[in-house]
Amino acid sequence: MINSKIFSWRGRLKFRVLAFSLIMSIIPLLILGLLNISAARLNLESAIQSREMATARKIAREIEGQMQKIEEKLMLTANSFHVQLLTADYRERERLLYTILKDTSSLEEVKLWDNSGKELARVSRREVIIQEDLGNVEKTPEFRTVIQDRPYHGPVELGEDGRPMITIAVPVRDLSGTRVVGGLAARVSLRNVMDAVLQIPTGNAGYVLVVDQTGRLIGHTDFSEVLRNRSVLSSLCVQELLSGTDPAKLPVPHRYRTYTGLEVLGVYAPVNSLGWGVVIEEPVHQVFTPIRQMALKLGLATLVVALLVTIISVSSALRFTRPIEILEEGVKRVGAGDLDYVIDFKSEDEVGRLVAAFNQMTRELKQKREMEAMVVQADKLAAVGLLASGVAHEINNPLASVAAYSQDLLERLETEKAEELLESGELIHYLTVIKEQVARAKKITQNLLNFARQSEWQPQELSVNSVIEDALALLEYQFKQADIVIEKKLEPQLPPVLADRLQLQQVFVNLFQNALDAMDKSGRLTISTSLEENYIKVTVSDTGCGIPEEQLPKIFDPFFTTKPAGVGTGLGLSICYGIISRLKGRIKVTSQTGKGTTVTVCLPVSRGKEGLNETAS
Structure with missing residues (x-):
């Protein structure tokens, strides 16, 4: 039996020849290309991470330097002009503070106080402060730190407009330089500091963010992120920075999904003196643009090679497989039941001899x-x-x-x-x-x-119960005459089977006739049908004389019979076996001498047109 689906396009020899040619020509090219791309990818990731790490450290040092310069300027002023700061009148002090404010663009406010915390002067870049506005800073952390003769770097705070600010204060000593008599403090705008520092170039698509010791964003290449108070705590680099992980021990590549949802390569460097950190992130999809371009060129080259190989392979495959396709068509025709079909192909090679043998087999069949x-x-x-x-x-x-x-x-x-x-x-x-x-x-x-x-073999979908009823109708008179009781246990609404109605009817007539002959006078014939998995099971049981156990293996042999001479031809069960086998079913006989015989027939449930083609073979 030939299943037409066996010869799908994937199973065709033509396809195999073509596939072999493509595989042997393209696979090595692809392997080499992929190895090169993989190596280039690793090298690129390592190079980018090393470069960005160096940039992050440079930016961290630059931030420290900027803050150190502001502290040194305040310290220089406190040391150089301590006389004026302590003894001059209000106007002179104010003028001196304005000079500091003017010289350093990142300062927003500068103030001076004495050792009791009383403000002596205060100037601002954004508002006019008069003497009556001055207050007392005794309870502020900068006063408590400076009065102990130590410089002060305060925490980052947000101004009214959302800009991050930090306060830096230094002590003002007396003329002997041994006793702290006041303090000089400056409120620094980090935006100006960051704008200057973040000019250091990073990768094409990379961006820099600076966080304080709490992980709050205080600087960014796009400063609007800071003004929006964007949370960056979900960034892996920020988390590792806050946990104190050594940046030199980061894996290569250090890839993760950052706070924006993009996959990035990230590095960081701490700003040790301030407790801050610098993080550089570069989106992976932009990092690997050169790799994608390389892969595109490899793909185009592979496509050109595949096209050339396909043209050559198809031409060769057609010449090679054409005789086999002719033979395949012949097999399908004969398998469909056309035994008059002869394959018209002559050749002196192996295929030609195979065609001749096939035609001979068809004639014998x-x-x-x-x-x-x-x-x-x-x-x-x-x-x-x-x-x-x-x-x-x-x-x-x-x-x-x-x-x-x-x-x-x-x-x-x-x-x-x-x-x-x-x-x-x-x-x-x-x-x-x-x-x-x-x-x-x-x-x-x-x-x-x-x-x-x-009639010719004509398979069709039919009801097994209906065929059984027709067969019983032909033997109805004989059963009545022999006083045999017929017990039917036919399960209703069984699915159809695919079979030739007359030949299947002949099977049941033979089985019922055998049961009739075995019981002779009086008895019971039980006929049952049921559905088991994908088969219709038909059981025919009689209460006749039974078959000796040693004869059971021979009951399907042609011309073998257990009936007396002159009764039957010995062909019934042999024909039943042939018909049931042709329907892809099974037939089994069990018997006990003196008790009766049971014949079980299993027929596959119809699969429609697919099964129709199969049974034709």
Whole structure:
């Protein structure tokens, strides 16, 4: 049996030849290209991470330097002008503070206080401060730190406009330089510091962010992120920075999904003196633009090679596989039942000899099928002979009814008028009974004729229960005469099977006839159907004489019979086995001497057109 789906495009020799050529030419090219791309990717990641690490450290040093410069400027002013700061009047102090403010663009406010915390002067870049606005800084952390003769770097705070600010303060000493008599503090705008520092170039798509010791964003290449107070705590680099992880021990590549949701390569460097950190992140999809360009060029080269190899391979495959396709077409035709088909192909090579052998096999198969058909028909005719007497008796009953009703109608027409019988409805009744009995006789003879006629194998979807009923109808009279009780356990609404109706009917007639012969006079024949998985199971059990165990292996052999001489041909079960096998089913016989025999037939549930093509083979 040939399944047409076996020869799908993936299984064709033509495809295999083409695939082999493509694989042997393209795979090595792809492997080399992928290895090169992989190596280039690793090298690029390592180079980018090293470069960005150096940049991060440079930016961290630059931030420290900027803050140190501001502290040194304040310290220089405190040391150089301490006399003026301590002894001058308010106007002179204010002028001196304005000078500091003017010289350093990142300062927003500068103030001076004495050792009691009283503000002596304060100037701002954004507002005018008069002497009456001055207050006391005694309780501020910068005062408490400076009064201990230590410089002060405060935490980052947000100004009214959202800009990050930091306060730097230094002590002001007396003339001897040994005692702290006040303090000088500056409020520094980190935006100006960051704008200057973050000019240091990074990668093409990289960006820099600076965080304080709490992880709050205080600087960014895009400073609007700082003004929006964007949280960056979900960045892996920020988390590692806050945990104190050594940046030199970062894996290569250090890839992760950052606070923006993008996958990035990230590095960081601490600003040690301030407790801050510098983080540089570069989106992976932009980092690998050169790699993608390389991969695109490799893909185009591979495509060109594949196209050339395909053209050459298709040409070669067509010449190589054409004879095999001709043979395949022949196999399909013969498998579909066309045993008259001859493959017209001549060649002196192996394929030519294979075609010749196939044509010879087809001729022998045709002869075998013809012989099988003759044997099946002979068995049918033998069965018809056995059924003839029963059919004759079955026909006799409806004919007797027709004769009786016809005679009675003729006698009444002699004494009564036809119009009266028609008006009373009796004429219609007589004719209806005659019609029904004629139809019954016709059905009995038609069943016998259908069973006996020789026909081609015509598989169709049909009900097993219906075929069983038809087979029982042919043997109904014989069962009555032999006083055999028929017990039917037919499961309703079974799915159909795919079979030739007449041949399947012949199987059941043979099985029922065998049961009838085994029981002779009186007994019980039990017929049941059921659905088990994808098979219709038919069980035929009788209470006859049974079959000896040593004869069971031979019951399907042609011309073997356990019946007395002159009863049966010995072909029944052999033909049953052939028909059931052709339907892709199974038949099994179990028997006990003196107790009876059970025959089990399993037929596959129909699979529609697919199964129709298979059974034709």
